[in-house]
Amino acid sequence: MRPNWECYTAVGVQILVVFRINMATYTSLSLSALSATVMLRRMVGMPRVSPFQIKLSAEERKVLERRTRRYTLPYFEVLRAKMILLAADGQSNNEIAAYLGIGRDVVSLWRKRFFQERLPGLEERPRPGRPPVFPPRGGRAGQSHRL
Incomplete structure (x- = not known):
């Protein structure tokens, strides 16, 4: 009896597609888990100690x-x-x-x-750049506040 190759081929392609999708998902998940682990080690594993220790009067x-x-x-x-x-x-x-x-x-x-x-x-320091051009009220003498 000869097997139905079309059926097996269709099933094989479907399994192959699912396998590729799963491998891509697995690969991306493992990469994101790896990067998350590296980030956690940087944040938690190696604490940064400030050289500026504050003592208040x-x-x-x-x-x-x-x-x-x-x-x-x-x-x-x-x-x-x-x-x-x-x-x-x-x-x-x-x-x-x-x-x-x-x-x-x-x-x-x-x-x-x-x-x-x-x-x-x-305290706030002066910021660089041009200062505000116009005052909050008034303006030049002889001009009204309306256009």
Whole structure:
């Protein structure tokens, strides 16, 4: 009895297609698992320790705690004060960044600036570029505020 080759061929092609799809899926999953493992090792396995260890005086701690409680301050000032207080409590840059929902590089920048300049380092610096052209009210003499 002669086997039905068409049927076997169709089944073989179907199995081959499923096998290729599964191999591609397996390969992509294994690559993504590998990259996730490498990323986790970088994040968890090798902790980064900041060379800028923050030690606060009583007065500095008092000023920073006052800033964190003031709801009328701009948010960035409150955030900077929280970063420094957490750094003074021994938290790493990664922990502070995760807790506050910001980037580790931002925490690193403000930790370094505070370490070097203390409280004045947390203030806004003049930004580069052209200053605003027109004042908030008024304008040149003799012109109305309407077009």
